[in-house]
Amino acid sequence: MFRGFRKLAFIPLLLALTGCRVALSTFNPHGPAAHRIANLSWVMTILFLIVSVVMWILFACAFYRRRGSLAEHEPIDSDGGEMWIAIGGLVIPFIVLTALFVAGLSLL
Numbered sequence: 001m002f003r004g005f006r007k008l009a010f011i012p013l014l015l016a017l018t019g020c021r022v023a024l025s026t027f028n029p030h031g032p033a034a035h036r037i038a039n040l041s042w043v044m045t046i047l048f049l050i051v052s053v054v055m056w057i058l059f060a061c062a063f064y065r066r067r068g069s070l071a072e073h074e075p076i077d078s079d080g081g082e083m084w085i086a087i088g089g090l091v092i093p094f095i096v097l098t099a100l101f102v103a104g105l106s107l108l
Contacts, residue, residue, distance in 0.1 A: 036107050047096060
């Protein structure tokens, strides 16, 4: 009984897949609304790449930076630096995500 049900479950999937003649792409739009969405997708992709590159550079700097041996390692809060964490981890992502949210709402 289940064997026949599995075969029937694939029929709607096959019918849905046969409706696409070409591969759809966000970056190759075909219409005015799709062009606006594609522009937002390009902005989001470029922002993602910029944030990723900056993140990997900061990660590499933190990895290769030496702060003494384990015996004489300073506590984390000895130099301050909490403001950089607040700005880099809260303020900048909030601004970027708010801008993307407003841009997405303007498309609606």
